[in-house]
Amino acid sequence: MTILLTTGYHDASAWRAALADALPGREVAVYGVDRYDPAAIRYACTWHPPKGMLKVLPNLEVIFNLGAGVDGVLSDPELPDVPIVRLVDDDLTERMGEWVTLQVLNHHRGTLTYLARQKRREWKEDDQPAARDVSVGLMGYGTLAAHAARILKAIGYRVHGWSRSDKPADVPLFAGEAGLGPFLAATDVLVALLPLTADTRGILNARLFASMRREGIGPVLINAGRGGLQNERDILEALRSGALRGASLDVFNTEPLPPDASLWAAPNLIITPHCAAVSEPGAVSRYVAGQIARHERGDPVENVVDRSRGY
Numbered sequence: 001m002t003i004l005l006t007t008g009y010h011d012a013s014a015w016r017a018a019l020a021d022a023l024p025g026r027e028v029a030v031y032g033v034d035r036y037d038p039a040a041i042r043y044a045c046t047w048h049p050p051k052g053m054l055k056v057l058p059n060l061e062v063i064f065n066l067g068a069g070v071d072g073v074l075s076d077p078e079l080p081d082v083p084i085v086r087l088v089d090d091d092l093t094e095r096m097g098e099w100v101t102l103q104v105l106n107h108h109r110g111t112l113t114y115l116a117r118q119k120r121r122e123w124k125e126d127d128q129p130a131a132r133d134v135s136v137g138l139m140g141y142g143t144l145a146a147h148a149a150r151i152l153k154a155i156g157y158r159v160h161g162w163s164r165s166d167k168p169a170d171v172p173l174f175a176g177e178a179g180l181g182p183f184l185a186a187t188d189v190l191v192a193l194l195p196l197t198a199d200t201r202g203i204l205n206a207r208l209f210a211s212m213r214r215e216g217i218g219p220v221l222i223n224a225g226r227g228g229l230q231n232e233r234d235i236l237e238a239l240r241s242g243a244l245r246g247a248s249l250d251v252f253n254t255e256p257l258p259p260d261a262s263l264w265a266a267p268n269l270i271i272t273p274h275c276a277a278v279s280e281p282g283a284v285s286r287y288v289a290g291q292i293a294r295h296e297r298g299d300p301v302e303n304v305v306d307r308s309r310g311y
Ligand code: NDP
Pocket: 067, 068, 069, 070, 092, 096, 139, 140, 141, 142, 143, 144, 145, 162, 163, 164, 165, 166, 167, 176, 193, 194, 195, 196, 197, 199, 200, 224, 225, 226, 250, 251, 274, 275, 276, 277, 278, 311
């Protein structure tokens, strides 16, 4: 039995070794590198699999997505009808919590301003609101956002969330289209942790920024969800005009962000290269091994993607 591995633009060698470690005795074939018998593949571990790669595997039982967001795998129009398991793992969740907290603090505590003044050897202090006077809105209130919310609340921020459906949560939660307006009206710092779906594509646009609260340090946009959520021209213009006071972007419509993209030079913008929460091969391979063990003893695999919702 062979596990088929494909890792998009990431190097596959660390993944091959980690999977072999977590699943001793199983063969791992790297797509495009190793020869394999399609009939021998029961599991595929994939990140942005090439279209059509999976449909030709007659004995495929489960697809494991090597990240939390499944837009890459779902963009294959010929996916076989087997469960797609997305990544839900403490290692990934904690990394995202760090990144989100760092970015909220960067904008709240004026990191870009003070770094610019430091370069000019300028000793000048700005007024700064207390965390309890800053309102952070988590757009998409799933696994990653709920963890980030706990950290932000512990620092003292006012935190609330927005999700597709109403559900119990440990912060005030707004839901669905009806909840979006009131959610934005209460938000100084918007943290997007939404999946990319037909409903969420392009949602981070000028109209949305104009609906945010304009008091204190906001409006500030922080996006670690997906680049497809954002209208990059609107973000550039909003940063230039002051409609957005600041932004942090980890994800882009085109990745890597091309060297000549105008966003590189946008004011008050922090850019990171899709590294807010990286999938660590060892942690992910242990998660995959746990799910395979469940499947092989007859228990259902967990965190299965709902294809009709798109996440
Ligand atoms: P979850 O599936 O746990 O949470 C998704 C949240 O988004 C849910 O609260 C869901 O609502 C909400 N949502 C989905 N569609 C809509 C909609 N149309 N309107 C309102 N809310 C909506 O995902 P995770 O928290 O695990 O991950 C979130 C995303 O983060 C991933 O999909 C991925 O794109 C991105 N990501 C980015 C990384 C990076 O390094 N930059 C790393 C990991 C993930 P409901 O609760 O009602 O279902």
